[in-house]
Each structure stands twice: as structure tokens, then as C-alpha cells.
Amino acid sequence: MRAEIEAAVSDIKQSLALLRRHLDWDAALRRLDELNVRAEDPTLWNDQQLAQTLMRERTQLDQSITAVRKISSDMEDAILLIEMGDDEGDKESVEEGESQILALKELAAKKQLESLLSGEADANDCYLQVNAGAGGTEAQDWAEMLLRMYTRWADQHGYKVEWLEESSGEEAGLKSATVVIKGHNAYGWLKTEAGVHRLVRISPYDSQARRHTSFSSAWVYPVIDDSFEVEILDKDLRVDTFRASGAGGQHVNTTDSAIRIVHEPTGIVVQCQNDRSQHKNRATAMSMLKSRLYEHEMQKRESVAQAEADSKTEIGWGRQIRSYVLQPYQMVKDLRTGVETSNSNAVLNGDIDLFLEASLASRLKGGTSSEDEEGDAVL
Structure with a gap:
């Protein structure tokens, strides 16, 4: 041998x-x-x-x-x-x-x-939210590409994807969207993907075919059940209804069935437009809020105040966790682990295991708790 x-x-x-x-x-x-x-x-x-x-x-x-x-x-x-x-x-x-x-x-x-995915919520399903950064149609198209990357990864690993809400871009792409990815260890695998993702390419929306840099953020948090105790007071909530739009809500866009809930003490915002029923959308949004608040408490417990501070910065330079370069060369590089590949097409089609594995291994080697999360990036 x-x-x-x-x-x-x-x-x-x-x-x-x-x-x-x-x-x-x-x-x-x-x-x-x-x-x-x-x-x-x-x-x-x-x-x-x-x-x-x-x-x-x-x-x-x-x-x-x-x-x-x-x-x-x-x-x-x-x-x-x-x-x-x-x-x-x-x-x-x-x-x-x-x-x-x-x-x-x-x-x-x-x-x-x-x-080693043994954190309290690692085995759970997860919510995945994608937001386009500044830059109009170019950034919104990148947000849609990023979400497609994750949904294809989920499909390849036998996970089920359900759309909860979507806000379409003016000309193309997405302003934001939220899906739930269901399957064992979905949260454990994807939790390190939270952060800003940078794309460099020749823009298909630029008549002069110039190179553009765009940013979008991903935010990942666990789906939790009733065994996790989270107190939510009605006085802390602001609930808005609005008319659904986009692929997730095109069948309900004639009534104000979509729900947006703001948790005023933390500033956390969730929304759902997936169902015809306003009551069902509210129940789903409350479940999402409970998960976000639980994750928020995990961060506090693990003393990640700096990650929380970073989460409230603009989606742009200095905040990215990974760069996807399509022009003038092909390269996807994770800025935290140094892992890179020239097969950018495969990555954008869901082949991201090398990044997930390297990021998880890096966190474990560094002694970081499995519940220590990257900060949320917001517009």
C-alpha cells in the first residue's frame, strides 16, 4: 500500500x-x-x-x-x-x-x-436574511445572487428552504429577503456566514461596461422552540402592516397582510409576508423575533459587545468577511481564514463548504464559543 x-x-x-x-x-x-x-x-x-x-x-x-x-x-x-x-x-x-x-x-x-457543532442551538433550523448595500440596482442584483448561492447550497445538502419575505429591487434583484433553512445543523453550519460580502465585476447594468464593487450583508440566526425561554413584552413592540410584494407575497398583494414588528428596546426588526393571513404572518414574525432576541442574549452572555457594535455600521468597505472577484480575474477569498478558490462560478452556485468548514475550524481552534456570532450588518 x-x-x-x-x-x-x-x-x-x-x-x-x-x-x-x-x-x-x-x-x-x-x-x-x-x-x-x-x-x-x-x-x-x-x-x-x-x-x-x-x-x-x-x-x-x-x-x-x-x-x-x-x-x-x-x-x-x-x-x-x-x-x-x-x-x-x-x-x-x-x-x-x-x-x-x-x-x-x-x-x-x-x-x-x-x-463539534455542539452549541445550544447549532442543531436547529435557521433564518437567513440578505440585505443589499448602497449602490442601487447593482447591489440589489448582488443580494439576489448571494441568496441564490445559499439556497443552492441548502438544496445540495438536502435542506428545505421556505421563503418568508422579499422586497424586490426597483429594476432587478432584491433589496432584502428572509428565508428559513430547515435541517439538522443548518444553524451550526451557516452561523459564521453573518457579515458583509463584497462583489467585484463588470456590471451588466453599466452601458460602458465598467468594473463595479458592490456589497450585501447576510444575517443568520437560529429558529428556536418553546423550550427556549424568551420574554417579550407587548409594550416593547411596534407592529406595522403593509401590502406584500415580490415573489414571497405576490398572491397576497391586494391586502395589507404583511407584518413588520420592531422591538424598540433593541431596535431589532423582523417582517413576514409569506401567507394570505395577517394572523399567520404575525405568528411567524413573532417566532422570528423570539429567535433574534434569543440570539441577542447569547451574544451578551458570551461578551460579544464588539460584534454588536460592529453590526450597526454601514454595509461597505472594512466590514466584509469575504470577497468575490469576477473581474479582472476569478477569485473568492475569505478574509478571516485566508481560504480562497479561483472557481468563483462553483461558489456562486452553492459550493461553499470549504469556507464553512475553514471558518468553523478556525473558531474552534481559537477557543471561540460556538454561540459567538458575527455582528449583524444593517443599512
């Missing part, structure tokens, strides 16, 4: 050992057995909230254990394929086995990183 493959096998075994240690393997197996027994108890669903909590734990534990077992089994199969190929002089089998080992090395490393 080649030295490179031997090293890859060693890396896989090390990742598997760390995954088992993180899970507390024997205790995890016993807990899964307990949850399987409880799942068969017909009285479990007498308490809906408890049942949902236990079923969520069971699913996550089962997925984690199954992943470790499959990687281990696939590694042994690939090693056997290589050994048989060597014995029989079958070069194709050897190459196939080696290719499988290298792919498993990447998968095991990713699972190891994912196992």
Missing part, C-alpha cells in the same frame, strides 16, 4: 476514534437502545413536546452512530479491495480502493468537524 494511502487510513482511524470519543460510544449505544424502546411506547405521544424532543435526539444519535459504522465498514472494504488487487495484479481494483480511501478521509474529517 502506498505511503499516501497508509497515511490516509491512519487519518481516517484517528477521525473515527475522535468521533467515538465525542459520542461517548458505549453510552451513546445504550442511550439509542433506550430511545428505541421509548419510541415504541404508545403513551409517549401523550406529551407532544417531550415526544418530539426524544425523537429528535433519537434521529440525531442514530445518524451519528450509523455514520461512524459506515465509514469504518467502507474503509475496511476499501483496504481489502486494495490488498486483493495487489495480490492479483489488478491495477483497476487498487486504484478504485485508493480512490475510496481518499474520499473517506475527507468524509471522516468533515464528520469530525460536524461533531
Whole structure:
């Protein structure tokens, strides 16, 4: 077996050992057995909230254990394929086995990183809000491109995307939009994407084909359920209704069904226009507000006052976390981790895992709490 493959096998075994240690393997197996027994108890669903909590734990534990077992089994199969190929002089089998080992090395490393998403809300669904910076149509088009990047990433990873509100640009693109991304660890993976994103390109809206620089911001916060206690006082709220517009509300744009809620003590603003019913939009907006306030409290608890201060600055120079350059060369570079790629087209089509993984790994190596968030950027 080649030295490179031997090293890859060693890396896989090390990742598997760390995954088992993180899970507390024997205790995890016993807990899964307990949850399987409880799942068969017909009285479990007498308490809906408890049942949902236990079923969520069971699913996550089962997925984690199954992943470790499959990687281990696939590694042994690939090693056997290589050994048989060597014995029989079958070069194709050897190459196939080696290719499988290298792919498993990447998968095991990713699972190891994912196992560290252990923050209080990391496993939750998340809200993703995109806002265009100054610059009119050019910035609004960039906001739409940025949101499309995230929705395509979500699609590629089996997450479900639901649109909550959208404010269309005057000529093209988006002024702002909010979606909810549903799936295990959606918040954990995307939480480091909060910040300002910078685009450099030849503008399709400039008749002289000049190069333009545009800015848009992304804001990510977790969806939380009733198990998270957040107090909201009616006297602190200002509720406005308005007529919905854009793709998220074109079926309700004949009535003032859209809802905007301002939490005056913090200045947090949420809005929803996804439903025909004003009452349903209000309920969704209140859920979003609860999540924002919970996330706000997490930041305070983790002493990220500076991030909060940074969040209230203009979307523009000095605030960006990543640059996307399409002209005069192709380059996407994360300014926090230094990770870069020349395949900008793939990135804009949702291939952003290298940035998510590097950002998460950087925060973990630096000892940063998994609940420590980037600041919100507002217009």
C-alpha cells in the first residue's frame, strides 16, 4: 500500500476514534437502545413536546452512530479491495480502493468537524436574511445572487428552504429577503456566514461596461422552540402592516397582510409576508423575533459587545468577511481564514463548504464559543 494511502487510513482511524470519543460510544449505544424502546411506547405521544424532543435526539444519535459504522465498514472494504488487487495484479481494483480511501478521509474529517457543532442551538433550523448595500440596482442584483448561492447550497445538502419575505429591487434583484433553512445543523453550519460580502465585476447594468464593487450583508440566526425561554413584552413592540410584494407575497398583494414588528428596546426588526393571513404572518414574525432576541442574549452572555457594535455600521468597505472577484480575474477569498478558490462560478452556485468548514475550524481552534456570532450588518 502506498505511503499516501497508509497515511490516509491512519487519518481516517484517528477521525473515527475522535468521533467515538465525542459520542461517548458505549453510552451513546445504550442511550439509542433506550430511545428505541421509548419510541415504541404508545403513551409517549401523550406529551407532544417531550415526544418530539426524544425523537429528535433519537434521529440525531442514530445518524451519528450509523455514520461512524459506515465509514469504518467502507474503509475496511476499501483496504481489502486494495490488498486483493495487489495480490492479483489488478491495477483497476487498487486504484478504485485508493480512490475510496481518499474520499473517506475527507468524509471522516468533515464528520469530525460536524461533531463539534455542539452549541445550544447549532442543531436547529435557521433564518437567513440578505440585505443589499448602497449602490442601487447593482447591489440589489448582488443580494439576489448571494441568496441564490445559499439556497443552492441548502438544496445540495438536502435542506428545505421556505421563503418568508422579499422586497424586490426597483429594476432587478432584491433589496432584502428572509428565508428559513430547515435541517439538522443548518444553524451550526451557516452561523459564521453573518457579515458583509463584497462583489467585484463588470456590471451588466453599466452601458460602458465598467468594473463595479458592490456589497450585501447576510444575517443568520437560529429558529428556536418553546423550550427556549424568551420574554417579550407587548409594550416593547411596534407592529406595522403593509401590502406584500415580490415573489414571497405576490398572491397576497391586494391586502395589507404583511407584518413588520420592531422591538424598540433593541431596535431589532423582523417582517413576514409569506401567507394570505395577517394572523399567520404575525405568528411567524413573532417566532422570528423570539429567535433574534434569543440570539441577542447569547451574544451578551458570551461578551460579544464588539460584534454588536460592529453590526450597526454601514454595509461597505472594512466590514466584509469575504470577497468575490469576477473581474479582472476569478477569485473568492475569505478574509478571516485566508481560504480562497479561483472557481468563483462553483461558489456562486452553492459550493461553499470549504469556507464553512475553514471558518468553523478556525473558531474552534481559537477557543471561540460556538454561540459567538458575527455582528449583524444593517443599512
